[in-house]
Amino acid sequence: MPFRPYEQDQMFLLPPSLNEWVRQDNPARVFSEIIDRLDTTTFRQQKEEGRPAYHPAMMIKVLLWGYATGVRSSRKIEEKLEEDVVFMWLAGLEKPDFRTLCLFRTTNKEALEKIFTDVIIVAKTMGMATLGLVALDGSKVRANSGINTFKNLRDWKELLKEAKDEAQRIISEAENIDKEEDKIHGDNKRGDEIPKEIEKAQDRIEKVEALIKKAKELGKEDESRVSLTDAEAGLMHKGNTSIPAFNAQLAVTEDQLIVYADVTAEPVDVNQTKKAVEGMKKTIKEKPEILIADTGYAGGEKFKYLEDNKIDGYIPSEDERRIGIKKRQKAREHLFAKEDFTYNKCEDKYTCPQGEILGPTARTQFKSKYSKREVTTYRTERGTCTICPLREKCTTNIKLGRAITRDGYEEYRERMREKINTTEGRLIYRKRKCLAEPVFGQIKIRNGFGQFLLRGLEKVRIEWKIVATAHNLLKMTAAIMRKEKILPALV
Known part of the structure; x- marks a missing residue:
C-alpha cells in the first residue's frame, strides 16, 4: 500500500484560516467566548505616539489560559x-x-480585579455562583523566596553594620595604595575609580538597607524573621515543616466557583472572616446567606459580626471530631466542664453543679500578635470549694477552688456551639470538605499552581486573583461543554 504524500514545504493555493486550527469542541473556544463578554476598557489606555499596544482582550485570554x-x-x-x-x-x-x-500582569491591578468580578457576574447570568452557602478556607502557598534568605531582623542590622565596616576598610586600603603609587608613579592617576570589591559591598548595603526600611514599615520586630528577596513573605508551618509562604484565602460557592480571593502575610486565619464577607460585599455587592469555615476562623467577635450582619455562620470553636464533646484537657476529663455551670446574665454570676455561686473576681487582658480580648474570672468565696462534696469532680486547686472564665462574646460562642451540635448543623458544616478544599486541590494539582511567581504582597494578590479567575473560567467552560449551562448572547 502506498504512503500518503509528505511534503514539509507544501504550498497553499489560498492561505489557511486561523479558525481551522482549533477544533470546534475545544474548551479554549468557550473560554475565549466568555472573555469576549468582559469589559476591557479599564486597562491601560494606549498612547497616541509610538507603536500601537496589544489589545487587552488578547492579553487577558493568553494570560488566563x-x-x-x-x-x-x-x-x-x-x-x-x-x-x-x-x-x-x-x-x-x-x-x-x-x-x-x-x-x-503587574501594572493592571485594578483592571484585573474587575475582570475577576466581571467573570462572576457572567457566571450569575448563567445561574452559577449563587451566594446561598459559601465555604471559606485558607492554604499556605510557597513564596518566591528561599528559606536560606531568612534571618532575624536583628541579624540583618548586624550584617548591615559589618558590610559598612567592610566597605570603609576597602576604601581605606584603596586610598593607601593610591598614596603609595603616587609616590612611585606621580599624580597622573585619576584616583576616582571604584574598586570592584566596593561595588559588591555597596550593592549588599543597599539591599539590606532597603530590607530593614521595609521591615520597619511592616512593623516587624527584631526577633522577626525576614527574607532578603521578599520582606513581606513569612516562614509558615505547613505539615511538619516551615516554608516561605503567604496565606491564600478563598470563599467558594456550592458549584465550586470562587467569589472571594485574597492573600495575607498573617500565618493564621483568625482575622479573615470579616475581611472575606466585606470583600464579597465590595466586589459582587452581595453577602452569603450561610458561611462555613474551620476552627481557624472562630472567635466570639467574628460570631457577633456574623449575627449582626444576619449571616448564618457555622464555625466550630473546636476540631470537627470533637463537635458536641465537652472541651476538657485529657488530664482533666473527669472534671466538670464549663458547660456544666449555669450563667445568670442579669446578675453576672455562675452557679456550679453543687448550687454554689461564682462571682467575678478579676479581669485580665490577653493580647497576641494577631488578636486581643478581655477575660473575666469567676470564683466562689474562698473556702467554699475546700468543703464541697463534689470537689474531686470539679477542681484540683484546693486553695483557690474552681475558676470559670468568660469574655464579652461568650453568648455568641454558646449559640454557635448549640447550632453546630444539631443534626442539621453538622450536615451543613460537613459540606465544607466538598467545597473549598477540592478547589485548592484543583488549583495546586490540576492547574500546577504550587508557588507564587511574583514578589511583594500587592503583586502576590494580583497573581492570586488571576489564579481564581482562571479557575472560575474553567468551571464555567466545563458547565457549558456538558450542556448544563448556556452562555448568554453578546449584547
Missing part, C-alpha cells in the same frame, strides 16, 4: 505563542514578548 493550563511563566507563555496552536489561536498570531506579558 496560561494559568488555567499550568503555564504561568511569562517566558513559557512566549514560547507557547510560537509553538502551541491553541495559544496562537487565542492570540490571533500576535506574539507579545515575555517582558510585555509580565508588565501587563
Whole structure:
C-alpha cells in the first residue's frame, strides 16, 4: 500500500484560516467566548505616539489560559505563542514578548480585579455562583523566596553594620595604595575609580538597607524573621515543616466557583472572616446567606459580626471530631466542664453543679500578635470549694477552688456551639470538605499552581486573583461543554 504524500514545504493555493486550527469542541473556544463578554476598557489606555499596544482582550485570554493550563511563566507563555496552536489561536498570531506579558500582569491591578468580578457576574447570568452557602478556607502557598534568605531582623542590622565596616576598610586600603603609587608613579592617576570589591559591598548595603526600611514599615520586630528577596513573605508551618509562604484565602460557592480571593502575610486565619464577607460585599455587592469555615476562623467577635450582619455562620470553636464533646484537657476529663455551670446574665454570676455561686473576681487582658480580648474570672468565696462534696469532680486547686472564665462574646460562642451540635448543623458544616478544599486541590494539582511567581504582597494578590479567575473560567467552560449551562448572547 502506498504512503500518503509528505511534503514539509507544501504550498497553499489560498492561505489557511486561523479558525481551522482549533477544533470546534475545544474548551479554549468557550473560554475565549466568555472573555469576549468582559469589559476591557479599564486597562491601560494606549498612547497616541509610538507603536500601537496589544489589545487587552488578547492579553487577558493568553494570560488566563496560561494559568488555567499550568503555564504561568511569562517566558513559557512566549514560547507557547510560537509553538502551541491553541495559544496562537487565542492570540490571533500576535506574539507579545515575555517582558510585555509580565508588565501587563503587574501594572493592571485594578483592571484585573474587575475582570475577576466581571467573570462572576457572567457566571450569575448563567445561574452559577449563587451566594446561598459559601465555604471559606485558607492554604499556605510557597513564596518566591528561599528559606536560606531568612534571618532575624536583628541579624540583618548586624550584617548591615559589618558590610559598612567592610566597605570603609576597602576604601581605606584603596586610598593607601593610591598614596603609595603616587609616590612611585606621580599624580597622573585619576584616583576616582571604584574598586570592584566596593561595588559588591555597596550593592549588599543597599539591599539590606532597603530590607530593614521595609521591615520597619511592616512593623516587624527584631526577633522577626525576614527574607532578603521578599520582606513581606513569612516562614509558615505547613505539615511538619516551615516554608516561605503567604496565606491564600478563598470563599467558594456550592458549584465550586470562587467569589472571594485574597492573600495575607498573617500565618493564621483568625482575622479573615470579616475581611472575606466585606470583600464579597465590595466586589459582587452581595453577602452569603450561610458561611462555613474551620476552627481557624472562630472567635466570639467574628460570631457577633456574623449575627449582626444576619449571616448564618457555622464555625466550630473546636476540631470537627470533637463537635458536641465537652472541651476538657485529657488530664482533666473527669472534671466538670464549663458547660456544666449555669450563667445568670442579669446578675453576672455562675452557679456550679453543687448550687454554689461564682462571682467575678478579676479581669485580665490577653493580647497576641494577631488578636486581643478581655477575660473575666469567676470564683466562689474562698473556702467554699475546700468543703464541697463534689470537689474531686470539679477542681484540683484546693486553695483557690474552681475558676470559670468568660469574655464579652461568650453568648455568641454558646449559640454557635448549640447550632453546630444539631443534626442539621453538622450536615451543613460537613459540606465544607466538598467545597473549598477540592478547589485548592484543583488549583495546586490540576492547574500546577504550587508557588507564587511574583514578589511583594500587592503583586502576590494580583497573581492570586488571576489564579481564581482562571479557575472560575474553567468551571464555567466545563458547565457549558456538558450542556448544563448556556452562555448568554453578546449584547
